[in-house]
Amino acid sequence: MEQLTRRAQTANSLLCVGLDPVESAQWGNVEARLQQVVEQTAEYAAGFKPNLAFFLARPDGVALLQRLRQWIPADVPMILDGKFGDIANTAERYAAFAYDVIGADGVTVNPYMGEDAILPFARPGKAVFVLAKTSNKPTHSWQDQELVSGGTVSDYSADVVQTLTYEHPGLGLVVGATNPTALGHLRQRCPELWFLVPGVGAQGGDLAATVQAGCRASDGLGVLINTSRAIWQAADAGAAARELTQQINALRSERLSAAI
Numbered sequence: 001m002e003q004l005t006r007r008a009q010t011a012n013s014l015l016c017v018g019l020d021p022v023e024s025a026q027w028g029n030v031e032a033r034l035q036q037v038v039e040q041t042a043e044y045a046a047g048f049k050p051n052l053a054f055f056l057a058r059p060d061g062v063a064l065l066q067r068l069r070q071w072i073p074a075d076v077p078m079i080l081d082g083k084f085g086d087i088a089n090t091a092e093r094y095a096a097f098a099y100d101v102i103g104a105d106g107v108t109v110n111p112y113m114g115e116d117a118i119l120p121f122a123r124p125g126k127a128v129f130v131l132a133k134t135s136n137k138p139t140h141s142w143q144d145q146e147l148v149s150g151g152t153v154s155d156y157s158a159d160v161v162q163t164l165t166y167e168h169p170g171l172g173l174v175v176g177a178t179n180p181t182a183l184g185h186l187r188q189r190c191p192e193l194w195f196l197v198p199g200v201g202a203q204g205g206d207l208a209a210t211v212q213a214g215c216r217a218s219d220g221l222g223v224l225i226n227t228s229r230a231i232w233q234a235a236d237a238g239a240a241a242r243e244l245t246q247q248i249n250a251l252r253s254e255r256l257s258a259a260i
Ligand SMILES: O=c1ccn([C@@H]2O[C@H](COP(=O)(O)O)[C@@H](O)[C@H]2O)c(=O)[nH]1
Pocket: 018, 020, 051, 081, 133, 134, 135, 136, 174, 175, 176, 198, 199, 200, 201, 202, 203, 226, 227, 228, 229, 230
């Protein structure tokens, strides 16, 4: 999280460039497009987030991820969005894959199986974003279920992660941009955690509301706002990333002046 904070400050950006490579007649070769998107957007990126599914769906997916790691500048964190979640010894193997085989700086984790599904990823210097309130909108949301002990399932996930951060400071949450009320609620519950926030762009998340509800009161950072298809499909990926960064920064400034 220190690397992420440093990068967000140096690049003056909260943008996470999502990398979900798909074939398209427009782009032709996926590998060349991937390299182009990284090159064009790197100066604006606080982080990159390749989604593992899009690589595993290719015969050369793991090797492509390894090459991707080489194209991403060393000071820009790469978060491997694998939503890993299995018992401890298996989670260890997933962590070895993400960190040792691919060279990721962080991962996403599904906490359904409990703390032993999370903690093997909590290595020093690595960021672990745990699902709390995701951006999809199922009609019957598991995450909104009220627990007898109080709060919802997503609150519980956030509370567990918050507690674990006392010993494992690299933990953060995944909170979708499609529900700013929930984002604000979780920000109040966890004032200092970094949130990975997907859902802006193709999923229609409200950027202004995301910045308003999600940024930390203490330093105006704390949200890594991801967009994948909106950049991948843009005619000029660099321009799309620059525009988004500028929009986010304008909203951050407005938020700051409103607070003064
Ligand atoms: O709650 C979540 C968690 C992860 N994702 C992932 O983020 C990107 C979003 O892509 P867009 O094209 O910007 O919609 C994708 O990899 C998802 O699997 C998410 O959307 N929501």
